[in-house]
Amino acid sequence: MSIVFDRALHRRRLTRAVAGEYPDFLLARAVADLDERLSAVLRRFGVAADLATPLPLALPVLAARADAHIRLAETSGAGGDVIGDLEALPLAAGSIDLAASLLALHAANDLPGALIQIRRALRPDGLFIGCLLGGRSLHELREAFLAAEAETTGGASPRVAPFADLRDLGSLLQRAGFALPVIDSEPVAVRYGDVFGLMRDLRAMGWGNALAGRARTGLRRRTLLRMAEVYAERFADPDGRVRATFEIVWLSGWAPHESQQQPLRPGSAKARLADALGVAEITTGERPGE
Secondary structure, eight states, X not given: OOOOBOHHHHHHHHHHHHHSOOOOHHHHHHHHHHHHHHTTOOSOEEEEEEESOSSGGGHHHHHTTEEXXXXXXXXXXXXXXXXXXXXXXXXXXXXXXXEEEESOGGGOSOHHHHHHHHHHHEEEEEEEEEEEEOTTTTHHHHHHHHHHHHHHTSSOOOOXXXXXXXXXXXXXXXXXXXXXXXXXXXXXXXXXXSHHHHHHXXXXXXXXXXXXXXXXXXXXXXXXXXXXHHHHHHHBOTTSOEEEEEEEEEEEEEOOOTTSOOOOOTTOOSSOHHHHHTOOOOOOSOOTTO
16 A cells, blocks of 8 residues: 555644635535435435544535444544544444445545555445545646646645546445445536635645655745746636636445346356347457356
């Protein structure tokens, strides 16, 4: 497992963020989406768990669909029943029926391991649903920093997290053992008067640079000002306000159960596709399974 994030630093910053004026516009949107997505699941759950959503905003949504609910928070002050780590879930195997996690998993070093632990914590036919930041998130800020540092220092250091790609996340669900995995994403554009407004919001959400490979020296004023200029040159709207993209990727999957739909075995079909399409079949000469 590669160490991408300084998790201790991330938790310290998250502690300060939830104790302050946390900008919850992305989180509130995610909670509304969670409510809508769960409305399509026509069943009631036994025990639901909120796994490390930064604020306890998802609890009313889960409480409306479960007989009981618990909340795991990664830091004190965030309204958790249990304080723990997404990478070391303090949940027994088969102890919950619904797991939800909003805007937290993108800061895990071992995302495959976290997903495996979530799947193990679910009872058979239990549901996991969550969202995290995807690879297109903050691409404007990343590009502006790279250009400014190359111009002012002749090099570059990591400033914006390398969020996971959509295709990689889909394969991670399957590797973690989830059945019927579904993944989709939505880019959310947020506008600011300047890039410094974006940076203030990122710090207030605890999303400052917590990369393990970050530069330990301070950011030069010249580089910061040039970054702001590049950002405005490349990503401003006609009214002068700048855009920031947050790609919200949604993941869902079920703990396997015999009642779920299963794919047919190769060669077990009772009708030919060629007959259904009304065309002649052209064979390769190979038998199924070869």
